[in-house]
Amino acid sequence: MHAIEKIREKHPAPFYIYDGKIISEQASVLRKTFPGFGLLFSVKANPFPPVLKKMASLGIGADAASAKEVGLALEAGIPAENIYYSCPAPTREDIAQVIGKCHIIADSFHELSLLEEAASECGRNLSVGLRIHPDFTLNGSPQIPSKFGIDESLVWKTDFSEKYPHLTIHGLHIHIRSQILDTEKLARYYDNVLDLAVKLQNFLGTKLDYINFGGGVGKVYDKTRQSPLDYEKLREVVSCSISKHKSDLSAQLLLESGRFLACDCGTYVTEIVDIKRSHGKTFYIVKNGANGFFKPVLRQMLLPFQPDHIGASYEPFATENDHYEINVLSESSETEVVDIAGHLCSGADIMAKDVAVKKGNIGDFVTFSHAGSYAYSLAPLLFSSQPLPQQFFIDE
Ligand SMILES: Cc1ncc(COP(=O)(O)O)c(C=O)c1O
Structure with a gap:
């Protein structure tokens, strides 16, 4: 609270405040659980430059989803060799901007063609x-269609060196x-990825330089309904799995994370600008609800559709058991059950109901917790042309 008090003396709400100490703590949990892995921060979760600089200072690389994110990572001091660019559908112009500045991960045959074209031109x-x-x-259920990546079955039908002579898949x-909060499932997933990596090496006839397991390490949003992963068990099972594949693989293993590294470091701070009573309900109307911190509002919008059964494909917009600690910083010793609503011209702009x-x-x-990832970067900030929230970084 001390930091919030200091900021509010000089700056109006709304604002985000990010605590670098929490990023360090989260990074050290990942380092202990996954010794020897390279860590990458998913820039889309929070591209605020001081947050990226903090990641750089911890030796964390970048998972960049756009050319702009590659630039932000470089500016923050993340070396090019630690930046991995993976975008679901980059254009020729995107590729021209990132080539030579990071690792490029191709998501489709079309992207491979664009990369082949760029390489042969040079x-x-x-x-x-x-x-x-x-x-x-x-x-273990049958696979479903996806707009991401190349289907495994199509990989085995492709002669990459003939089709893309200037490219090497490394x-x-x-x-x-x-x-993912199920330790066994997550460990089995890593084992499956390693099996696939060996198969890919055999198919290509070359050793891979890196294996990127993507994101997935889950964090607790709602302590009453969720338990954290069993990090010790995960470390043991993953290290067994790595030992099993050791003679086949010499690749650098990589993990990506947005929320695990950054979610808990952020607090969103807004201000009550009106209090209304309507048909027995009390509304605290705050500055910048949806157009400041959108995820709590989306949560309220999706609750009637049971978002905890929607599944993972709505991430990062909808998260299972999404939950926020909400505090009104008042002197009162009384409590009140209210709806917290934003000031947009939309009935859907409700951050919390009956809280x-x-x-x-x-x-x-x-204040709202869990505002360090998919918060500022996810909000429809331009709707209604209100002033934007400011962002502050502390590291004490
Ligand atoms: C390819 C990829 N990697 C990593 C992440 C980060 O996931 P999370 O923030 O849930 O850890 C995402 C999230 O959408 C992703 O799409």
Whole structure:
């Protein structure tokens, strides 16, 4: 709270505040659980330059989904060799911007053609990674269609060196889903990826330089309904799996994470600008609801459709058991059950419904937890042309 008080003396709400110490703590959990792995921060989760600089200072690389994100990562001091560009459908112009500045992971045959064209124009060979949509799934159920990557079955039918003579496939990337909290499933997934990597090496006749397991390491949003992964068990099982594949693979293993590294470092701070009572309900109306921190609003929009059964494909917009700690920073000792609504001209701009909070007054600040990932970068900030939230980074 101390940092929030300091900022509010000089700056109006709304604002985001990110705590670098929490990023360090989260990174050290990943380092202990996955010794020897390279860590990549998914820039889309939070591209705020001080957050990226913090990642750079911890030796964390970047998972960049656009040319702009590659540029942000470089500016933050992340070396080109630690930046992995993977975009579902880059254009020729995108490729021209990133080539030579990072590793490129091809997501489709069309992208491979664009890369082949770019490489042959320069008259040189280009090493690229391949994002594969694997035949295996997290639950062992039959695979479903995906707009991401190249279907595994199509990979085995392709003569890459004949079709793309200027390209060498030197890396494998798979991202099956985000927010996995089942230790056994996650460990089995890593084992499946390693099996596939060996198969790919045998098929290509070359050793891979890197195997990128994508995201997936889940974090607890709602302590009453979720348990964290068993990190010790995960470390043991994954290290067994790596030992099993050791004689076949010499690749650098990579993990991507947006939320695990950054979600808990962020707090969104807004302010009550009006209090209304309507038909027995109390509304605290705050500055920049959806157009500041969208995820809580989306949660309320999706609740009638049971988002906890929607599955993973709506990430990062909808998250299972999405939950926020909400505090009204008031002097009152009373509590009140209220709806917290944003000030947009939309009935859907509701950040929390029937939530018990400290009784507040106009001018009191309201804080939301879990605002370090998919928060500022996910909000429809331009709707209604309100002032944008500011962002602050502390590292104490
Ligand atoms: C390819 C890829 N990697 C990594 C991530 C990061 O996942 P998370 O923030 O859930 O850890 C995402 C999220 O959408 C992704 O699409």
